Amino acid sequence: MNHFDVTYHPSPTLTRSLLVLIGAGVLAWALGLVFAPERAWASLMLVSFWLVSMGLAGSLFVGLQYACGAGWAVAFRRVPEAMVAALPVGAAGLILVFLIHPDLYPWMAQHGESTGFQALWLQRSFFLLRAIVYFALWLGFSAYLVRNSRRQDEDGSLSHTRRNIGASLAYMFVFALTYWLASVDWIMSLEPEWTSTIFGIYNFSGMFVAGLAAIILLVLWLKRSAPLCDFVNDEHLHDLGKLLFAFSTFWMYIFFSQYMLIWYANMTEESVYYILRQQGVLGVLFIVNVVLNWGVPFLILLSSAAKRTPAVLASMAVLILIGRWLDLYLMILPPVTHGRAAFPWIETGMMLGAMGLFGVAFLAWFRRAPQTPVRDPMLAQSLGYHN
Amino acid sequence: MSQFQLLGVFGDESNLVGAIKAARERRLRIVEVYAPYAVHGLDRVLGLKRSRLSLVCLIAGALGAALKLWFEIWTAAIDWPVDVGGKPWNSLPAFVPITFEVMVLFAGLGTVGAFLLISRLRPGKQPKLIDPRITNDRFALLIEETDAAFDVGRVRALLERHGAVEVIERLAEEVPA
Structure with a gap:
């Protein structure tokens, strides 16, 4: 039996608002399919990839803690664990896109135009096979990590921790390879004539900083609405803030690395990517992207007091989540709309829907276990943690 | 005038922190704290101002x-x-x-x-250790006499109550800068 009263009941208002968000998303998608089907499908791909990334950020965060032997985050580890629930939801959306609307990818329709390795790599059946392999590995590792952690609540056996350390070490390698390839397959191949060797890391930096932002918001919310109030203190927030600051800067570093090399070499087949994204309204959004993901968070989170102030930390997390959405928008939509700017009602509506789905999936998993890993050997260390 | 000082030597950081808390509660003047490594939370217990x-x-x-x-x-x-x-x-x-x-x-x-x-750490500076063991496995707390009400016996008892393995009485001239 569990030692804690684990039944956490989200308030009816919360459940209702999440359902309203999902409804808005479905409505936006349905209307989008009628009025601008290309944008609707691209947007479905975007939100599904976002959900997959959120789920992966959760299991990656958990895996990193095990792999490093870190104890500080144990107190709120149930939050990233529950985020994993978004992974299958996003995977379902992506499979839907790949099966029903593969024309999103120009190379699907134009057989024989690409040559060499690209012709070999970008084939429909191989593409689908790879997607299935990625999902299987991600779901397998994530489920294994979470299951071991939850079984430890019952028997308190150290063997679960040992198994998770081993699995996490393997997961780091598997994740790095598969997430890189998945970003290339699903996003970079929207413009098959364009290549960037840093694209996988670029996507990783964005997904991890957004994942940290989501962890911060969920931890702050669960701390305020009781489940985590006895477990999380300012020291945890401070460290989460440091990670957010560091990975926001890492994102900027990778963004700039990709941008500067293409800007410097100025080769037609490479610079076309940025030329498309620096015209008109998109050019403004291009700058806003950098300001939201790095500019403001960097300046604000420099001070340690800001990292320990929930309101400040939460607003930076919100900025970064909006920035992540904009970043994905700028990666995915311009090739589909050919750079034409349109008011993003489909994209916004569907993003709200994805947030609703994320919330429902998260709560469903968070409720199924004690709010903190009650018998983790490092829980005491995490509770008494200070910087 | 040379100040009378008491040096409490501890074998454990939690004892040191406990002694500091008690000494601050009794408004004793803490001259310096020595530790072989950075003890977490020491700044806060000592009420030090944030480093600039x-x-x-x-x-x-x-x-x-x-x-x-x-x-x-x-x-x-x-x-x-x-x-x-x-x-x-x-x-x-x-x-x-x-x-x-x-x-x-x-x-x-x-x-x-x-x-x-x-920190005035210049090349060739001679180390002046209050006790050689503070670079190895000992923590030390140096308390100074402030006025006539300073009761050596009670301060010594306080340090010992908080687990001091040794209490040394000394005069301020011997204290390293």
Whole structure:
């Protein structure tokens, strides 16, 4: 039996608002399919990839803690664990896109135009096979990590921790390879004539900083609405803030690395990517992207007091989540709309829907276990943690 | 006038922290605390003010970035303009990596330099250890007599109650700077 009263009941208002968000998303998608089907499908791909990334950020965060032997985050580890629930939801959306609307990818329709390795790599059946392999590995590792952690609540056996350390070490390698390839397959191949060797890391930096932002918001919310109030203190927030600051800067570093090399070499087949994204309204959004993901968070989170102030930390997390959405928008939509700017009602509506789905999936998993890993050997260390 | 001092030597950091808390509650004057490594939470227990070293770091970094940016613009666009790939002379993206590196260099060296200066750690400085074991496995708390009400016996009892393995009485002249 569990030692804690684990039944956490989200308030009816919360459940209702999440359902309203999902409804808005479905409505936006349905209307989008009628009025601008290309944008609707691209947007479905975007939100599904976002959900997959959120789920992966959760299991990656958990895996990193095990792999490093870190104890500080144990107190709120149930939050990233529950985020994993978004992974299958996003995977379902992506499979839907790949099966029903593969024309999103120009190379699907134009057989024989690409040559060499690209012709070999970008084939429909191989593409689908790879997607299935990625999902299987991600779901397998994530489920294994979470299951071991939850079984430890019952028997308190150290063997679960040992198994998770081993699995996490393997997961780091598997994740790095598969997430890189998945970003290339699903996003970079929207413009098959364009290549960037840093694209996988670029996507990783964005997904991890957004994942940290989501962890911060969920931890702050669960701390305020009781489940985590006895477990999380300012020291945890401070460290989460440091990670957010560091990975926001890492994102900027990778963004700039990709941008500067293409800007410097100025080769037609490479610079076309940025030329498309620096015209008109998109050019403004291009700058806003950098300001939201790095500019403001960097300046604000420099001070340690800001990292320990929930309101400040939460607003930076919100900025970064909006920035992540904009970043994905700028990666995915311009090739589909050919750079034409349109008011993003489909994209916004569907993003709200994805947030609703994320919330429902998260709560469903968070409720199924004690709010903190009650018998983790490092829980005491995490509770008494200070910087 | 030489001040009378009591040195409490501890074998454990939690005992040290406990003794500091008790000493501060009784408003005893704590001259110095010695530890072989950085004890977490010690600053807070001692009620120390936040170090201004991070401000030095910020200013040195900003200075480095500004100077380097100016130097790059001056060399590439004013003093000796060179056409690189048909780009404008003042091409900011090309300046970013070097500006960043110099910012880090200034911030790093500036912070270390400021730290050495404030701590008066100069080459050839003779170490004056209050007890050689504080570099190994002992923690020490130095308390100074403030007025006539200072009761040696009670302070000694306080230190011992909090797990001091040894209490040494001394005069202030012997104390290292």
